[in-house]
Amino acid sequence: MMLTPRQQLILSAVIEDYVRMAEPVGSRALAKHEEIQFSPATIRNEMADLEEMGYLTQPHTSSGRIPSQKGYRFYVDNLLRQGHVDRSAGAFLKDFFTKRIDEVEQVVREVSTMLSSLTRQTSIVLGPNMYTEKVRKIELIPIGSGRAVAILVTDTGHVENAHVHFSEDIRVDDVEAIVNVLNDKLVGVPISKLRSNLYAELAEELSRTVERFEDALAVLSEVCQVTDREETVYIGGAANVLSQPEFHDVEKAQSILSLLEQGGTVTSWFPKDERGLTVRIGAENSVGALQDCTVMTTTYSLYGHPVGHIGVLGPTRMDYNRIMQILQYTSAALTEFLTRWSTGN
Amino acid sequence: MMLTPRQQLILSAVIEDYVRMAEPVGSRALAKHEEIQFSPATIRNEMADLEEMGYLTQPHTSSGRIPSQKGYRFYVDNLLRQGHVDRSAGAFLKDFFTKRIDEVEQVVREVSTMLSSLTRQTSIVLGPNMYTEKVRKIELIPIGSGRAVAILVTDTGHVENAHVHFSEDIRVDDVEAIVNVLNDKLVGVPISKLRSNLYAELAEELSRTVERFEDALAVLSEVCQVTDREETVYIGGAANVLSQPEFHDVEKAQSILSLLEQGGTVTSWFPKDERGLTVRIGAENSVGALQDCTVMTTTYSLYGHPVGHIGVLGPTRMDYNRIMQILQYTSAALTEFLTRWSTGN
DNA sequence: GTTTAGCACTCGCGGAGTTGGAGTGCTAAC
DNA sequence: GTTAGCACTCCAACTCCGCGAGTGCTAAAC
Numbered sequence: 001m002m003l004t005p006r007q008q009l010i011l012s013a014v015i016e017d018y019v020r021m022a023e024p025v026g027s028r029a030l031a032k033h034e035e036i037q038f039s040p041a042t043i044r045n046e047m048a049d050l051e052e053m054g055y056l057t058q059p060h061t062s063s064g065r066i067p068s069q070k071g072y073r074f075y076v077d078n079l080l081r082q083g084h085v086d087r088s089a090g091a092f093l094k095d096f097f098t099k100r101i102d103e104v105e106q107v108v109r110e111v112s113t114m115l116s117s118l119t120r121q122t123s124i125v126l127g128p129n130m131y132t133e134k135v136r137k138i139e140l141i142p143i144g145s146g147r148a149v150a151i152l153v154t155d156t157g158h159v160e161n162a163h164v165h166f167s168e169d170i171r172v173d174d175v176e177a178i179v180n181v182l183n184d185k186l187v188g189v190p191i192s193k194l195r196s197n198l199y200a201e202l203a204e205e206l207s208r209t210v211e212r213f214e215d216a217l218a219v220l221s222e223v224c225q226v227t228d229r230e231e232t233v234y235i236g237g238a239a240n241v242l243s244q245p246e247f248h249d250v251e252k253a254q255s256i257l258s259l260l261e262q263g264g265t266v267t268s269w270f271p272k273d274e275r276g277l278t279v280r281i282g283a284e285n286s287v288g289a290l291q292d293c294t295v296m297t298t299t300y301s302l303y304g305h306p307v308g309h310i311g312v313l314g315p316t317r318m319d320y321n322r323i324m325q326i327l328q329y330t331s332a333a334l335t336e337f338l339t340r341w342s343t344g345n
Numbered sequence: 346m347m348l349t350p351r352q353q354l355i356l357s358a359v360i361e362d363y364v365r366m367a368e369p370v371g372s373r374a375l376a377k378h379e380e381i382q383f384s385p386a387t388i389r390n391e392m393a394d395l396e397e398m399g400y401l402t403q404p405h406t407s408s409g410r411i412p413s414q415k416g417y418r419f420y421v422d423n424l425l426r427q428g429h430v431d432r433s434a435g436a437f438l439k440d441f442f443t444k445r446i447d448e449v450e451q452v453v454r455e456v457s458t459m460l461s462s463l464t465r466q467t468s469i470v471l472g473p474n475m476y477t478e479k480v481r482k483i484e485l486i487p488i489g490s491g492r493a494v495a496i497l498v499t500d501t502g503h504v505e506n507a508h509v510h511f512s513e514d515i516r517v518d519d520v521e522a523i524v525n526v527l528n529d530k531l532v533g534v535p536i537s538k539l540r541s542n543l544y545a546e547l548a549e550e551l552s553r554t555v556e557r558f559e560d561a562l563a564v565l566s567e568v569c570q571v572t573d574r575e576e577t578v579y580i581g582g583a584a585n586v587l588s589q590p591e592f593h594d595v596e597k598a599q600s601i602l603s604l605l606e607q608g609g610t611v612t613s614w615f616p617k618d619e620r621g622l623t624v625r626i627g628a629e630n631s632v633g634a635l636q637d638c639t640v641m642t643t644t645y646s647l648y649g650h651p652v653g654h655i656g657v658l659g660p661t662r663m664d665y666n667r668i669m670q671i672l673q674y675t676s677a678a679l680t681e682f683l684t685r686w687s688t689g690n
Numbered sequence: 691g692t693t694t695a696g697c698a699c700t701c702g703c704g705g706a707g708t709t710g711g712a713g714t715g716c717t718a719a720c
Numbered sequence: 721g722t723t724a725g726c727a728c729t730c731c732a733a734c735t736c737c738g739c740g741a742g743t744g745c746t747a748a749a750c
Contacts, residue, residue: 026713039723044714062714062729102508141482143502145688151496151504157488159496159506163447238583239602242595250587250595257584257602343490371742384694389743407700407743 003055003074009035010046011055012079015067019319022245024064069282069316072294076279076320085325089118093326097333104128104158104341109234111310111334116237119323121244121314124266127232128300128308128338130158131192138186138223140179146170150222154191156342160229162222166215178216181209182223194224231308233263246292246315255289260313270309275299277324282316294318298327300334302342310334348400348419354380355391356400357424360412364664367590369409414627414661417639421624421665430670434463438671442678449473449503449686454579456655456679461582464668466589466659469611472577473645473653473683475503476537483527483568485509485520493520495567499536501687505574507567511560519557523564526554531568539569576653578608591637591660600634605658615654620644622669627661639663643672645679647687655679 003011013033017025027040027047036043047065050056055071058064067075085093096114101107108127115123133154142148146168151161166175185202186194199220206216238260247253259265269285271278277298282291296318297311310330312323348356358378362370372385372392381388392410395401400416403409412420430438441459446452453472460468478499487493491511498504511520530547531539544565551561583605592598604610614630616623622643627636641663642656655675657668 024713028713040713041715041723041725042721045722048715058714060730062712063731064713136488137486139484139486139496141484141498143481143498143500147502149498149502149504151484151498153486153488153494153496155488157492157494157508159494159504161504163502237606239599239606242599242602248595250593250598253595254584254587257587261582261584369742373742385742386694386696386744387692390693393744403743405701407741408702409742 003050003053006038007046007050008079010043011050011067011071012075014047014050014056014065015071015075015079018066019317022317024059024066026064029064067317069284072281072316072320076281080321080324083321083325085329086322089322089326090329092118093329093333097337102341104338105232107334107337108232108308111330112234112236114236115310115312115326115330116240118326119312119314119319120237120240121312121318121323122238122240122260123234123236124260124269124295124297124309124311124313125234125236126267126270126309127234128302129231130154130156130160130226130229131190132302132305132307133158133191135186135189135191135194138179138182140164140175140219142166142172142175148175148219150219152223152226160226162225164219164222166218167212170212170215174210174212174215177210178206178212178219181206181216182220186223191227195227199224230264230267233266235260235263235266241313244315244317246317252289252292256293256313259287259289269295269313270297270311275301275306277328279320279324292316294320296320296323296327298331300331300338302335302338307338308334348395348398351383352391352395353424355388356395356412356416357420359392359395359401359410360416360420360424363411364662367662369404369411371409374409412662414629417626417661417665421626425666425669428666428670430674431667434667434671435674437463438674438678442682447686449501449683450577452679452682453577453653456675457579457581459581460655460657460671460675461585463671464657464659464664465582465585466657466663466668467583467585467605468579468581469605469614469640469642469654469656469658470579470581471612471615471654472579473647474576475499475501475505475571475574476535477647477650477652478503478536480531480534480536480539483524483531485524485564487511487517487520491515493564495564497568497571505571507570509560509564509567511563512557515557515560519555519560522555523551523557523561526551526561527565527568536572540572544569575609575612578611580605580608580611586658589660589662591662597634597637601638601658604632604634614640614658615642615656620646620651622673624665624669637661639665641665641668641672643676645676645683647680647683652683653679 013030013036014025027043030036030043031040047056054068055074056065057068108125112123112125133156136153136155139151140148146166148164148166149161150164153159185205202220203217207213210216238257241247241253241256280295285293285295292315293313294316295311295313297309299306300308300310310327312327358375358381359370372388375381375388376385392401399413400419401410402413453470457468457470478501481498481500484496485493491513493509493511494506495509496506530550547565548562552558555561583602586592586598586601625640630640637660638658639661640656640658642654644651645653645655655672
């Protein structure tokens with residue numbers, strides 16, 4: 001069942017040609033490759049075998065072959081020659097990451113547009129989540145008529161806020177009391193723990209120390225809800241799907257673009273609880289509209305924990321090698337940036 | 346030079362038919378309208394005149410007529426029969442705006458997707474700017490190793506934040522001193538005034554009262570920079586451009602989509618310093634890629650001042666009447682929501 | 691003078707027929 | 721096992737043609 005070296009050679013040649021030209025590749029064309037020393041006839045025989053085994057398909061009898069999903073899978077798993085990002089991309093990336101930026105959000109957003117312009121595909125970036133960060137301070141700022149803004153600052157300087165409603169006649173003391181309890185109990189606690197048992201403990205503490213229990217509870221529940229904030233999704237180069245010949249069919253393109261528009265859906269394309277690089281080819285994506293697409297993703301980390309995802313969406317006919325290199329480089333650089341940033345530049 | 350009533354009738358019939366069918370409309374088809382009581386021959390004569398005057402064009406000799414840009418312009422300026430949103434849209438809108446939501450950002454974002462699904466076009470919404478809001482409180486929260494987060498809360502509860510770098514050896518007192526001066530001087534000041542003469546005055550005050558002048562200045566300049574924050578841009582239904590027959594040409598569609606992706610550019614499509622409804626038809630848009638598009642926009646307000654924009658982008662062949670009604674309704678409802686929201690729900 | 695019927699003409703569109711080329715599978719020779 | 725040769729397949733591009741929708745013009749009717 002294993003492929004002979006020659007078959008592997010031919011398979012990768014087919015894939016690489018097809019990725020470049022977007023057209024079925026025939027035996028004559030392959031024979032011109034310098035690594036390939038056999039005659040077209042031999043190649044034809046091998047290709048017929050590869051087709052029989054399901055690695056190649058023919059759009060119609062007597063046209064060249066194109067890789068099947070199984071073919072791509074084998075290629076990604078066994079034939080990708082690891083390496084470094086190519087010259088120009090490397091320069092571009094190095095340049096990008098030496099620019100000094102210090103707002104995380106801005107960096108993440110720019111990574112998204114950078115990835116899409118470098119790969120000429122659509123990029124998807126999930127902003128870093130804050131689960132591992134710890135509460136630094138909670139503030140409660142009244143803004144009149146029984147309303148206030150609750151502000152939570154994490155140890156890395158993330159700021160989240162939520163609006164809270166109070167009873168009309170709450171007093172400044174009450175507000176202060178609430179804030180004090182919250183800060184006493186929550187400073188230093190990781191965001192991911194806010195929801196859990198702490199909630200009960202805090203509710204109890206509040207009921208003991210604070211007069212305005214309902215109001216305090218309102219604040220507490222708002223504060224805890226930051227846990228539920230979805231990671232922000234940045235999508236770059238969505239228009240690039242239209243430049244792929246496989247999406248000149250407007251219907252397909254539209255279905256993909258509408259998917260991309262619903263930020264929520266996109267989140268689910270990323271493998272949960274998996275770090276490092278993943279490649280989802282065609283039907284492996286489970287989402288119907290992505291049957292002809294490959295989604296390649298990886299994670300970036302802070303203090304050794306993956307905190308966000310970066311990914312590239314393109315046709316199954318994508319330059320796996322190049323994009324993989326770019327993603328890995330970017331992931332590493334982003335991780336490094338985050339560490340530098342969170343330890344004080 | 347003025348059009349006769351009959352010509353106006355025919356012009357609007359042509360436009361309304363064309364908007365519906367997206368195909369050149371001929372004399373026979375028009376003659377079937379019940380408002381139109383003339384024979385096809387008469388209509389042909391009138392259409393020939395309208396073409397000569399530039400209100401209609403013919404894609405090729407002997408095909409129906411389509412409206413020219415000038416035709417649309419005349420239609421929008423003189424023939425649009427004002428009215429109310431149609432039944433189903435009205436119900437939809439009413440329903441949308443009675444849902445109780447209380448985060449401004451969320452409302453604005455949802456308005457964007459609502460507009461696009463209701464109009465089946467692309468919607469563009471600029472979030473409310475804060476120029477008219479006043480500073481409620483400024484906080485400065487150290488997060489270790491010479492860094493801090495500056496937080497600015499406005500009277501309506503907007504929260505903005507920025508990171509600040511200090512000298513390593515700054516003391517808590519210094520930080521407090523800075524915050525105090527800033528709050529003393531800035532609370533109650535409208536955001537729009539932060540940049541102006543106040544800056545100089547404050548710098549001077551800080552130099553007198555605060556030891557760490559450079560650090561104070563760093564904070565001040567970060568705080569003042571919130572003025573420069575661009576309004577957030579929400580784009581909804583970008584994929585809808587592909588469902589318009591005029592954009593089945595992938596090239597065109599792509600150029601529009603890439604434009605939409607650069608949020609910054611989009612901002613410039615909105616007329617500055619103009620309130621109320623504007624319609625930019627075809628070449629009136631000045632941006633090359635929008636030659637076949639119409640951008641219809643209006644503003645929404647808070648306390649009588651326009652604070653944001655909503656708009657719809659579609660082909661010049663759009664349902665001007667319907668979209669205009671929807672925009673006006675939405676603008677009013679959004680204004681009302683904002684007032685209700687900022688005066689305490 | 692305005693409106694209308696009639697008619698010849700134009701032009702794009704879709705289907706049918708044709709051709710050329712790229713590519714295959716098979717067979718037989720090396 | 722490899723390769724040259726050959727017959728075969730099928731798409732893509734092209735041309736040709738007829739149809740139909742629509743026009744402009746003219747002459748008659750109102």
